[in-house]
Amino acid sequence: MRIIETGIPEATDYFGILWTMAGIRDCIIVEHGAPGTVTYTQMSFNSMNRRSMFHKIFTCAVNEDDVVMGSDARLKESIKWVDSTYHPSVIAVVATSITAVIGLDIDGIVRSLQPEVSARLIPFSSGGFNGTYFLGIAESSKAVIREFIKPGSYTPTKKKVNILGPTCEQFNTISDLAEIRRLLSLLGISIGTIFPDGCTTDEIKNIPDASLNLVIRDIMIPVGEEIEELSGQKYMYGLPIGLTGTKKWIARVSELLGILYPEEIINDEISRFGFSLTSLFLKIQPYDHLSVILACPYEYAYGLSEMIIKDWGMQVSAVFLPEEPQISEHENYKILFSDLGIHDLYCNPDDDLFESIVNGKKPQILFANSYYLKMAKSVQIKIPAAHPTPDYITMYDGTPFVGFRGYAYLTQMITNMCNAHPEVFIK
């Protein structure tokens, strides 16, 4: 049994559902649960870039009597009220743990109520007992896709892609998406829908209009697969990080879209943003001994590892992943890391393990969430790179981790931070 004693309990699928559905602009969430649950949810949402769930989430505020008698009257009333007051396109009807314990039939309620409301009702009945928030994000995304994309054959627009992945708890998405948009525009590619965060249901319906889905996080791969099944549209998984990683990513996108690899443009980009650490540090500042630990979701962890090792020439001494990556079977993530020379890999570690590995490896640099960064007292250079980071804002769109500008930003940052801690240069 794992006792959660720190300030960071792992978010359940219930949170994944809320984070996904709250990102859809014309969706409102009605929750069957106690008022306190909703308050906590709003606080957790607010901790991520100070986003607000105001007018996005409502609770039917069940009381003890509703629990004992299993009454659904209050829930039905709330759904109808939200429908007639705000006219959303979708209402996500979400169960909480109370709902799950008493076994209230959310699916049945939604089915019987649907004819009486104009919004599309989507039930989510797990209540947080099915798994982690990763599952919640994937499952709710799939449910929305199935609701709005009709199976069939489509004639997609050439040189147009969708992006599948961002939700509010993905770290640094504002900047990363801006850079991805910029990279794609260099290739003459436009973006159709960014799903799910910030999109509308009309944009979801338009997903089949693009030629390719760019899946930017592993948990959205099942969604890419789902869309492929419905509309025949292909997807590509990956995030462009570092010079090497970004070049590879651009090459794959070009190939899948039948575009010539834009050699000249890439060279121009590299001459602008590809400055090397050797040119930034002095001779008396050796940095090849610097070791880094990464604790972030798989895409960041792998991309940054490749950048740190191949582009920077530093070492990665351990990688912590919040969950076993959900990438396809033929791409074993352990082999991918081991090809980079990284063998210390931990999935879903507990805090004690994290602390003891950090204390043992003594890295100078740590990429992680706020809680891990605080825990690692001996590390000199700490870079927020994952949620939860309630004390760190990433609202400005000019601080990417991805693409050529992301490489430039991180390289500049690491130089300045090392200079601020000159003791790290001592071998």
Added chain:
Amino acid sequence: MRRIALYGKGGIGKSTTTSNLSIVLAKKGYTVMQIGCDPKADSTRMLTGGERITPILKTLRQGKDGVTLDQLVTKGDYGIYCAECGGPTPGVGCAGRGIISAFERLDALNAFNELKPDFVLYDVLGDVVCGGFAMPLRKGYAEEVYIVTSGELMSLYAAENIALAVSQFSQKGYARLCGIIQNSRNVENEDKLISDLAAEIGVRVVTRIPRDKVVQECESARSTVASFFDDGAYVRAITVLADEIISKKENR
């Protein structure tokens, strides 16, 4: 005040046995309160002329905060205080939480101090299926538990499970198991089967109640056997149980 819970498989005769026990104790001059812990709310029916009293949870829903004790408790035959927890219709809600709510409200209204019963008898539905149905076993409620069983296999299994649940509670210093009540179904070898079970879980068979059609006859007259008759095999077996319970008090 002594608080006693009767557990047992569904339909085994808990309510019949509890109601007759209440009558025998009342006839002996004790003040008795019987609390039905079952959403069906039919435990005390034979104490109130076959009339179903309004369950506590239903009264609470209607009256909200203004509810008084006399709205929750009804006086039945021989002055027995009758209360039914009640609960949701089958298939929805949480009956276990319902029992907890009902108990909490009785506490809030200081029921036991107001009514001053000598005996509180809890008639609890079926198995201990969740925390709510274990409520009578917790601190502040029943200290003594009896299991009603016949010699039928399913009933014996249920009895064993209940004994397990009770032993877990007694480790916390709560209710303890005091004995088995045999409510006969005329199964072959019934006495021995039940004695064996009692030995296994380390308690005595307190009484062996015969299967007797007088129960149905009195039921048709909307009454318990014990309020009609002072003697007969059925009433004698219940009296053995009552005397055993009373003597426990004197032993203390």
